[in-house]
Amino acid sequence: MDKIKRIVITKEEIDQRIKEVAKEIDQMYQDGKPVLLVSILKGAFIFMADLCRAITIPCEIGFMCAKSYYEGTCSSGVVNITMDLDRDISGYHVIIVEDIIDTGRTLNDVVNLLKARNPLSLKVVTLLDKPERRLVKFDADIALFTINDFFVIGYGLDCAEKYRGLPYIAEYGG
Numbered sequence: 001m002d003k004i005k006r007i008v009i010t011k012e013e014i015d016q017r018i019k020e021v022a023k024e025i026d027q028m029y030q031d032g033k034p035v036l037l038v039s040i041l042k043g044a045f046i047f048m049a050d051l052c053r054a055i056t057i058p059c060e061i062g063f064m065c066a067k068s069y070y071e072g073t074c075s076s077g078v079v080n081i082t083m084d085l086d087r088d089i090s091g092y093h094v095i096i097v098e099d100i101i102d103t104g105r106t107l108n109d110v111v112n113l114l115k116a117r118n119p120l121s122l123k124v125v126t127l128l129d130k131p132e133r134r135l136v137k138f139d140a141d142i143a144l145f146t147i148n149d150f151f152v153i154g155y156g157l158d159c160a161e162k163y164r165g166l167p168y169i170a171e172y173g174g
């Protein structure tokens with residue numbers, strides 16, 4: 001536990017932002033068409049669980065596991081889906097629910113892949129955004145928190161698969 005430096009975002013701050021963003025989402029999708037929340041595993045699983053319970057419009061949930069492969073610093077343009085959605089998204093407003101946007105590579109690839117499947121609309125909600133680290137230009141539609149360039153754990157985010165269960169987001173490293 002000694003590598004946990006400081007709490008960056010408390011559970012109360014996360015809860016408050018989720019309430020605000022859930023309200024925004026409720027207001028954005030008023031056309032009665034089906035809404036699908038797509039969580040990118042594993043990091044976004046806790047955020048997804050809290051966000052989907054705060055949203056009051058009817059929505060379905062789906063999960064994807066994505067890995068991107070790169071040669072050096074250049075994207076090969078290939079996103080390898082190790083677990084895909086279980087339905088056709090063409091009749092849905094899709095909202096991707098992500099834990100953190102770092103270089104932007106993963107989400108850029110996932111968005112291009114899902115766009116090609118012709119959803120009614122596609123938006124990205126991320127818990128955290130680290131814009132200083134971007135290697136691929138990518139903007140989320142909604143970011144709950146913007147942080148500087150340091151490594152964080154907790155609330156779904158891991159370091160070597162540990163600390164995902166912490167209720168807060170903390171800076172990690174030594």
Ligand code: IMP
Pocket residue numbers: 043099100101102103104105106107150151152153157158159
């Ligand atoms: P990228 O935007 O394609 O670079 O990759 C983002 C992914 O890297 C996220 O979905 C996380 O799984 C992981 N990641 C990036 N920064 C952090 C961090 O500070 N803590 C934990 N995981 C991170």
Ligand code: MG
Pocket residue numbers: 040041042043044099100
């Ligand atoms: Mg992730």
